[in-house]
Amino acid sequence: MFMMDAFPISGWLILILPPILMIGSVAIWYAREVKMEKLENDLFRKKYDDKGL
């Protein structure tokens, strides 16, 4: 079994990889949502101003 210090490599991987992948994927999605919401705000403002409300 491949070891790195006191733990097997597979042990290290399951401790480190899932948190990085899961938090990373949500963070990327969060950033994309923020970007899209800014565009939505502009779109809403355009409609809002066009209606003269």
Next chain:
Amino acid sequence: MGGIGILSIVIIYMILLLALGIWSARISSQGSAAYFLGGRKLGPWVLSMSEKASESSGFMTVGLPGEAYSTGMSAAWNAVSSVFSIFNWLFFAKRIRRLSEIQNSITVPDFLSARYKDDTHIMRWVSIIVMTVFMTVYVCAQFVAFGVLFEVVLGVNFATGVVVGGIVTIIYTIMGGFFAVSLTDFIQGLLMAFAFLVLPILAITELGGFNELGYQLTDMMGQEFLAPFFGSSALTWAGLIAIISYLFIGIGFNGSPHVLVRYMALRNTRDVKRIAMIGIVWMMIAYYGAVLIGLSGLALFPNLADPEHIFPTMAVELFPWWLAGIIIAGALSAMMSSIDSMLLIASSTIAEDLWNKILKKGELREDKTILISRIATAALGVLAIIIALNPLDTVFWLAVFAWAGLATCFGPPIILSLFWKRVTKAGAIAGMIVGPLVTVIWYFWSPVDIYEGGPAFIAAMLTIVIVSLMTKPPEGDDFERLWDKYSEKNELGRFSFLPSDEEVIRNLKSSNLDNKTEKEIIMELIDRDFKSASTFQTNG
């Protein structure tokens, strides 16, 4: 001081929860939507903590650390099953919130009946039966875990623990409704995160560091214990089956009504991203914390009679009494937050779906609906306490079984209703029956030793698709209007704005200078100037 001190902290904590329930009663008495959904006023922090705390249950404080204590690093696959929660946030939460606002649904059966235009109330009946049976089983299992914790840590009689903990939880759920449940869940979620973060750090420090933990466990149990392959140094067929089984437990996130109803209670769809961010960080802390508690606990206390006692044992042995008291309150929180959510969901189904919609044809006054929900909460809670006082040996595993029964009944018809216009009422009803049925059959007569939730979820999905394709597609002006409004997109290819979305953008607009037009900025400055000048005019 130790035992009495811990007991005092637990009592103070319970008094605090009761006070919160009484305080929340003011908001919850404002109508059914306020009682069952907190008036859709809860922010992302409260809803996210509430979602996570109510999902967690005694499994997190009793089960998972115990599992890591006995099976080693393989228990970390439980943390990987969190990926199903990510699916909820990324794909389902916004759509559920959107459809529930368009349909004006306040409970999960309400949501399903409105979406599938079920005038026959078959869906409501199936929901009521499945929720009442499986949720009572689940709540009962939490009460048993409650009694065990009281007995092990505080030296209080098991029955006293079940009754005291049960009554406190029932009272604040009755008083405050969803608002109280979410607020207490928020506190409970923070306490749990604190416990899962601090306990393993202190335990590993006590051992002399992370590497020392690894060396000690290798000496005691062998290298395989620290590999995630269930007692083997490499992946085997049996290991693969076990991994799939662990991952299938995560399916419960996608179908549990007490999780899905939280998306219906969102202020608006934009809160989902914050809930996701808070939720995933909390999950990683809690799940990996629980696994590390089990591993470090084995190195520190190798001769424990019952592995599931490791969490309370470590709290009492490693911490000063006041910190142990807070940690134990965190452990109790995990159970209480699940009990209150389950009780509220089951009682709201009885009051709103059975009493109001079926028996009174939707004409029951809101105060009466809330009263019936409160009576149902008390009745179901007392029933669960009575069953918990004489627990079956398998009651803990029945909790996992109940999780599967609920998820397979509600998950498939809700998920498909969000994405597929063609899904029919007959298909959805068939899936709602097949899911729990396969759960029960697989639990008692399992052909493969795999968690029943997975095969049952797949069977329910396939049933809905097949029956829907064999039956007449949904039609009618009402349905077409509903679907058109739900699936309407704007120029950006995203869902069109609902009133709740428009409100949030308007608020943003009025608080953010960059988003204002020049005319608005000038008008606001003139208005401010006028107000500041008015005080001088009055004095004059």
